[in-house]
Amino acid sequence: MDALAELIRSLPDGAVVVDPDVIEAYRYDWSREPGAGTPVAVVRPGDAAQVQATVQWAAEHRVPVVPRGAGSGLSGGSSAVDGGIVLSLERMRAVEIDPDCQTATVEPGALNAEVKLAAGEHDLWYPPDPSSYEICSIGGNVATNAGGLCCVKYGVTTDYVLGLDVVLADGTLVTLGGQRIKDVAGLSLLKLFVGSEGTLGIVTRAILRLVPAQAVASTVVATFAEVDAAARAVVSMRRGLRPSMLELMDRTSINAVEDYRSMGLDRSAGAMLVVQSDAPGAARAEEVATVEAACADAGATAVFLTDDPDEGELFVEARRAAFPAIGARGAVMLEDVGAAVPLLPELLASIASIAQEHDVEIPVVAHAGDGNTHPIIVYDETDPDATKRAGAAFDAVMAAAIELGGTITGEHGVGRTKRSALPAQLGEDVMALSRRVKSALDPDGILNPGAVL
């Protein structure tokens, strides 16, 4: 391809990779979305000017561009496209902390964990904490508006984005926001790009808000005979509280983690809640007591409290290990549906009936305090009938969430795996508005075609 030779010439040596073996590793994200195509090249720019040059080239030659952070996405958002390029931001990883402004200025390829570490050196904290924080990039977090375990109290990625540099579909670089905590000048374009999944522009720099380091938390772990009882405990404690973590694992996910890496969890439990409080002073004891009472009232079989951060962290690690542990049981289709917190018991009941109806196994872990569940459909991909039933269950779970006024995705994004269900949630008018925004910013549709819309 002559055009590709032109791109190779215009960028530094090694920035454009055409080796098929390397390209293969950039075709999929963690979802292994089956529709992933084969790109003509992987482009790994070293700075924003090289991103601009690449996008200008792509615009001129109408080549699809799939932005990619660390490829930990769970909805096929960075699946490659046939004939396109994968624009991997992995080499752009600078992190600069400004302790006076309490901000981090970050290049998109920096991992979430690297930002936390750099902030920690100044006694500051970057709260958004997807379970994948050690393997996902800030660019990917911004593009998916990633959530995580402490969102129940501290909010999601968008709550910490003060500024972005974005390369638009024609190669123009715009700077939105800055280190200002308050800024309402002009339309709120900054937030338009958060959660846009690489379809509207490419993030080349983010200015993130930091907060003082978090206090060491106390951890309550409660087990229940049935998942419904655990869900009712969540609803009850969320009436008056915002604990700093409120996570749920069901029986199958507990056992999957135990099979994967024995951690001494109670295999007989129908569900387990891991709740943390980082409330200051006397408020801590009050919050913990309310959590314990809510669990006991909902029929907990055991309630355990620890103020030892290492002991607490073991349970959080068990929760974080759930995806890889369940993934080790077979092929998976991973859901991310959510509903208003009081409807959590109904949502979980619907998921259980869908599993029964379609004869599939659906373990559930959840950021329960946010009403955000991850039903994980496990199936045998060598069996066509099992694959068909898993696909039907995947669609049914999204339909059940919509039926409850909920969402098909709380944090992973629509990507390619949930695209077909989006109109049912948003409705035709909002879909049409979304398409108008997309075509205003990317009239030739070169940015991440096939994702979201």
Ligand SMILES: Cc1cc2nc3c(=O)[nH]c(=O)nc-3n(C[C@H](O)[C@H](O)[C@H](O)COP(=O)(O)OP(=O)(O)OC[C@H]3O[C@@H](n4cnc5c(N)ncnc54)[C@H](O)[C@@H]3O)c2cc1C
């Ligand atoms: C074990 C595991 C646990 C997880 N737990 C959570 C969790 O608790 N909460 C959560 O929210 N997610 C979770 N995820 C999902 C995933 O880690 C997040 O979606 C994360 O934000 C993706 O970041 P990434 O760098 O890997 O992005 P990628 O997967 O590379 O890309 C994700 C999307 O962002 C776009 N993109 C990437 N970089 C840019 C950029 N610079 N500019 C524009 N667009 C860009 C891509 O095109 C794609 O649409 C988990 C994943 C795994 C594997």
